[in-house]
């Protein structure tokens with residue numbers, strides 16, 4: 314597939330999606346949002362892709378936000394429409410069956426931070442900077458940041474970030490649970506891919522069901538969420554993966570899961 318603002322490759326069943334607008338620090342314009350939507354639809358329907366790493370091109374930025382020059386002249390209804398398209402994309406990524414790992418290689422600001430928040434986990438390079446600077450521009454987060462950030466780091470720290478508009482270092486992002494790991498810049502993609510490889514060496518049915526359980530359970534009360542877990546747990550026992558996984562343990566060998 315060919316895109317104007319994206320690079321896309323697949324190796325060992327792991328897709329790498331690179332946002333490629335480095336002159337504008339990979340800022341998200343409408344064209345880019347639509348390309349990402351198209352690409353994630355393709356990935357969702359491609360069973361040979363088992364995991365995704367999402368990153369930005371160049372050394373400076375993952376994504377420095379929504380494109381301010383494009384947003385500047387929007388009317389209120391146009392801005393709402395832009396936010397809706399962005400939110401649909403973020404939900405698509407969040408609910409993609411396959412795990413999505415953000416490799417945050419520099420600035421992840423505003424819509425860029427929100428894009429990383431829609432991924433399942435975030436790995437940051439040591440010099441990455443994250444933040445929600447929307448209030449410095451006279452707006453608020455519009456691609457889910459006011460909702461996903463408090464769910465991830467708690468309301469108090471989320472409010473500090475959303476209301477000061479300050480950028481934080483990768484180390485601080487790690488301390489507050491916003492990123493899972495911080496690594497040297499040249500180790501970033503390897504780290505993200507090695508986590509993806511580790512995930513997909515397990516039962517694919519199991520990892521996809523685990524993602525769904527966390528996502529759906531988070532929106533439910535605990536009793537309904539536990540019922541959903543019990544139901545999914547039961548369903549796993551009707552899979553070949555459960556038979557193979559447990560037989561392999563008892564035979565003292567490595568499981569060979571079929572659905573790859």
Ligand code: CO8
Nearest residue numbers: 337338340377378379380381392396422423424446455456
């Ligand atoms: N939009 C458009 N262009 C950008 C953006 C952006 N978000 N960020 C950087 N650029 C451009 C710059 O304009 C510059 O272009 P040019 O070379 O043509 O002048 C180029 O990228 C390089 O940037 P700088 O020269 O500014 O680089 P610095 O190293 O000096 O600074 C920063 C880097 C600190 C990242 C700085 O560029 C910056 O502050 N960028 C803006 C960050 C920001 O405020 N992001 C949030 C945007 S709002 C948002 O994301 C809301 C999301 C929800 C939208 C809902 C829709 C309604």
